[in-house]
Amino acid sequence: xxxxxxxxxxxxxxxxxxxxxxxxxxxxxxxxxxxxxxxxxxxxxxxxxxxxxxxxxxxxxxxxxxxxxxxxxxxxxxxxxxxxxxxxxxxxxxxxxxxxxxxxxxxxxxxxxxxxxxxxxxxxxxxxxxxxxxxxxxxxxxxxxxxxxxxxxxxxxxxxxxxxxxxxxxxxxxxxxxxxxxxxxxxxxxxxxxxxxxxxxxxxxxxxxxxxxxxxxxxxxxxxxxxxxxxxxxxxxxxxxxxxxxxxxxxxxxxxxxxxxxxxxxxxxxxxxxxxxxxxxxxxxxxxxxxxxxxxxxxxxxxxxxxxxxxxxxxxxxxxxxxxxxxxxxxxxxxxxxxxxxxxxxxxxxxxxxxxxxxxxxxxxxxxxxxxxxxxxxxxxxxxxxxxxxxxxxxxxxxxxxxxxxxxxxxxxxxxxxxxxxxxxxxxxxxxxxxxxxxxxxxxxxxxxxxxxxxxxxxxxxxxxxxxxxxxxxxxxxxxxxxxxxxxxxxxxxxxxxxxxxxxxxxxxxxxxxxxxxxxxxxxxxxxxxxxxxxxxxxxxxxxxxxxxxxxxxxxxxxxxxxxxxxxxxxxxxxxxxxxxxxxxxxxxxxxxxxxxxxxxxxxxxxxxxxxxxxxxxxxxxxxxxxxxxxxxxxxxxxxxxxxxxxxxxxxxxxxxxxxxxxxxxxxxxxxxxxxxxxxxxxxxxxxxxxxxxxxxxxxxxxxxxxxxxxxxxxxxxxxxxxxxxxxxxxxxxxxxxxxxxxxxxxxxxxxxxxxxxxxxxxxxxxxxxxxxxxxxxxxxxxxxxxxxxxxxxx
Amino acid sequence: xxxxxxxxxxxxxxxxxxxxxxxxxxxxxxxxxxxxxxxxxxxxxxxxxxxxxxxxxxxxxxxxxxxxxxxxxxxxxxxxxxxxxxxxxxxxxxxxxxxxxxxxxxxxxxxxxxxxxxxxxxxxxxxxxxxxxxxxxxxxxxxxxxxxxxxxxxxxxxxxxxxxxxx
Numbered sequence: 018x019x020x021x022x023x024x025x026x027x028x029x030x031x032x033x034x035x036x037x038x039x040x041x042x043x044x045x046x047x048x049x050x051x052x053x054x055x056x057x058x059x060x061x062x063x064x065x066x067x068x069x070x071x072x073x074x075x076x077x078x079x080x081x082x083x084x085x086x087x088x089x090x091x092x093x094x095x096x097x098x099x100x101x102x103x104x105x106x107x108x109x110x111x112x113x114x115x116x117x118x119x120x121x122x123x124x125x126x127x128x129x130x131x132x133x134x135x136x137x138x139x140x141x142x143x144x145x146x147x148x149x150x151x152x153x154x155x156x157x158x159x160x161x162x163x164x165x166x167x168x169x170x171x172x173x174x175x176x177x178x179x180x181x182x183x184x185x186x187x188x189x190x191x192x193x194x195x196x197x198x199x200x201x202x203x204x205x206x207x208x209x210x211x212x213x214x215x216x217x218x219x220x221x222x223x224x225x226x227x228x229x230x231x232x233x234x235x236x237x238x239x240x241x242x243x244x245x246x247x248x249x250x251x252x253x254x255x256x257x258x259x260x261x262x263x264x265x266x267x268x269x270x271x272x273x274x275x276x277x278x279x280x281x282x283x284x285x286x287x288x289x290x291x292x293x294x295x296x297x298x299x300x301x302x303x304x305x306x307x308x309x310x311x312x313x314x315x316x317x318x319x320x321x322x323x324x325x326x327x328x329x330x331x332x333x334x335x336x337x338x339x340x341x342x343x344x345x346x347x348x349x350x351x352x353x354x355x356x357x358x359x360x361x362x363x364x365x366x367x368x369x370x371x372x373x374x375x376x377x378x379x380x381x382x383x384x385x386x387x388x389x390x391x392x393x394x395x396x397x398x399x400x401x402x403x404x405x406x407x408x409x410x411x412x413x414x415x416x417x418x419x420x421x422x423x424x425x426x427x428x429x430x431x432x433x434x435x436x437x438x439x440x441x442x443x444x445x446x447x448x449x450x451x452x453x454x455x456x457x458x459x460x461x462x463x464x465x466x467x468x469x470x471x472x473x474x475x476x477x478x479x480x481x482x483x484x485x486x487x488x489x490x491x492x493x494x495x496x497x498x499x500x501x502x503x504x505x506x507x508x509x510x511x512x513x514x515x516x517x518x519x520x521x522x523x524x525x526x527x528x529x530x531x532x533x534x535x536x537x538x539x540x541x542x543x544x545x546x547x548x549x550x551x552x553x554x555x556x557x558x559x560x561x562x563x564x565x566x567x568x569x570x571x572x573x574x575x576x577x578x579x580x581x582x583x584x585x586x587x588x589x590x591x592x593x594x595x596x597x598x599x600x601x602x603x604x605x606x607x608x609x610x611x612x613x614x615x616x617x618x619x620x621x622x623x624x625x626x627x628x629x630x631x632x633x634x635x636x637x638x639x640x641x642x643x644x645x646x647x648x649x650x651x652x653x654x655x656x657x658x659x660x661x662x663x664x665x666x667x668x669x670x671x672x673x674x675x676x677x678x679x680x681x682x683x684x685x686x687x688x689x690x691x692x693x694x695x696x697x698x699x700x701x702x703x704x705x706x707x708x709x710x711x712x713x714x715x716x717x718x719x720x721x722x723x724x725x726x727x728x729x730x731x732x733x734x735x736x737x738x739x740x741x742x743x744x745x746x747x748x749x750x751x752x753x754x755x756x757x758x759x760x761x762x763x764x765x766x767x768x769x770x771x772x773x774x775x776x777x778x779x780x781x782x783x784x785x786x787x788x789x790x791x792x793x794x795x796x797x798x799x800x801x802x803x804x805x806x807x808x809x810x811x812x
Numbered sequence: 813x814x815x816x817x818x819x820x821x822x823x824x825x826x827x828x829x830x831x832x833x834x835x836x837x838x839x840x841x842x843x844x845x846x847x848x849x850x851x852x853x854x855x856x857x858x859x860x861x862x863x864x865x866x867x868x869x870x871x872x873x874x875x876x877x878x879x880x881x882x883x884x885x886x887x888x889x890x891x892x893x894x895x896x897x898x899x900x901x902x903x904x905x906x907x908x909x910x911x912x913x914x915x916x917x918x919x920x921x922x923x924x925x926x927x928x929x930x931x932x933x934x935x936x937x938x939x940x941x942x943x944x945x946x947x948x949x950x951x952x953x954x955x956x957x958x959x960x961x962x963x964x965x966x967x968x969x970x971x972x973x974x975x976x977x978x979x
Binding site: 673718763771776784 | 876
């Protein structure tokens, strides 16, 4: 079982690359004197998306820079600040830093340079409306303004600079300088080879500030930050965090023994091959008070460390969860049995373990107690050889642009058509004298069919590729907000187009985070409302009537209609006098509309839902919200199949061939005459097994002129639509076939009742029917039809 | 590509451009040849529901779905019949591929800027808004059409809401 952790990273890297490129080109276009608001919004969205992705994958350094970037951009787009050229410079510089960080992560490393801090400070200063005296960013910024209150809380920081978590080139002096910017630093006990204890005193220093600094040079696990006197409060909250999300770990500190591997929670590792490395060493052993984690290159070996409860708080920030998610995915795909252990709650946050983020720069920190009891083969040499570099790992797959795949599909389609023509010409030949031609043709047919199938399958992927990143998102977000949330995934095997999968990740990310932040209530509130303490979020995917439907359900408080209305009034959003719930709920998709009381780094800027809606609309999809106060919210995304390949039924109507999505078809029947009924003023219905279904005459709806065929000679296809079932009258069912969906809009425009077009084997174009639209078209037809002499057909 | 550039260079040096001329009824029209992708015969089309009659439908052109407009129907001109002599000009209008049925394709001519006179308000079948000007060629009058403007106009109903969307 090979575990390819890189597959999800790759998606993020490429997405982030695109976003950065977008951001840069927009910045370069931006006219500082007359900024285009839409452009600022676009830049903001790019930064926001990078932040979201970076947070999801645990690239906290990037998330930090983008967060600061975003804060400034937010003020700009709300027109609280006037853009100046210096800001554009700062943004570009930040973009460069992000690119460098991205590149470093690509290679499995972490980028560290003083320029990160420089840019952050520069941006922060700009956010507060200051201009720097010179265009160049200050090399060593003055302490921030906000830190001037009495009562000096102080922190004790303990770490071992020689521990493996640390980058090899950490300079204690540089570190001390950075910390010194926060407050007064006292350095103690710096004997070589020993943990270092420093005291940091200053106003308004939060745990996060210190963590941020350490985050750049090492894994937070290697650092213990303890509050002394004044800082106790925030420390406590941090450890709460840890308790909550790592309830599982409660027993762990006491029992960091190998037996843990036998714990059902580790089920998915039990089938792993023997640990490829373990390499305990005394030197590392000294670290045993500080870290706990899995290592991506040692699936079977976990390193457990005794740890003070307090330091678990740091795990909230520890990166690498995506790997666990991907590992779970891998298991799912490759080893259904191993996965079975997880079945009851595949996404249950507490079943996810913290994991080392596998920076190769920070070699694995295996310990005495860490192995699974199996003797590690050839300790340190193996450890080195196994040291992960993400970059070269990408060779198991290549990223190909969708256009290239489309081109391939087109070419294969042409090939199939050419074959059909050849076969047609050859059919006039004498099979006996031309035996070779015929066998060649049948070979060609088989090969091109296989080719077509393989090419088409390139584009299809199970939606689990997106879903699997959410256990981590849910866990982190919930921990951050001190909420208890479980995640349930349904229909992960639903296949959809790769293009859609990639574009779904961002919007779903926003929706899930929103659900946790605004939907699910705090445990106390939930208990008070008589609900279970732990909230549940369900991600569900399915094919429905030719659409792909993805739902994000939560059992939280639901949307607050009054609050939304008040907010709308406050912002001057026009609304009808007595708006329906749907209308009110749609408000949350308006740009800049947020009901969050305060802006957090999770949500609340009112940008998320705006991005979601745009993304979905770009995919020609729809998004709907249902909500019941106190019961929860359901957000439904419907995506059409514009990008996908469709299993369809070719039906004939007059001279034309149409494709009906197979997913929409329930059954086809040859009706008897007495099954047709007329409802006065409402057109015709079909009586089938006691039900009366509206009858849709495609000839009439599409205005194709009078078809000669009598109703009772026709075939009626019963299809599922959004509005229930209907009966579609066609002349003939031709064949079931897979078709490539092509957009009519590329060169033409949207046609009602048609979701796209495809090319048939004989080279002709067939239109793909959109049954949902057909219902609407049919309803609009009704008034017209009642006036005409339609009875002629019935009689 | 290099040839293309050279050609353009030649064109710009003597300030003339090449136009494809075609006939519609009794009138001769010219369109910028750079908008012309190819010329082909008329194939069976797939009708599009609820579209105006001059939009004949769509064809498959090497995997690309191309709408076909019959200019003769659009402007109520000429004899509308479809046979082996029916000509379709495949246009490429800012990335969109559109087929246009005309009475016949006549020639490719080079016209200098000064040869094209502004069009007076007159009763051509085309709205003057889409006419760049008139040119005289061997006693024949060629109406130079801004085909891009014409095809993307709301009049033709080829493009979705482009008119409303562009600011």
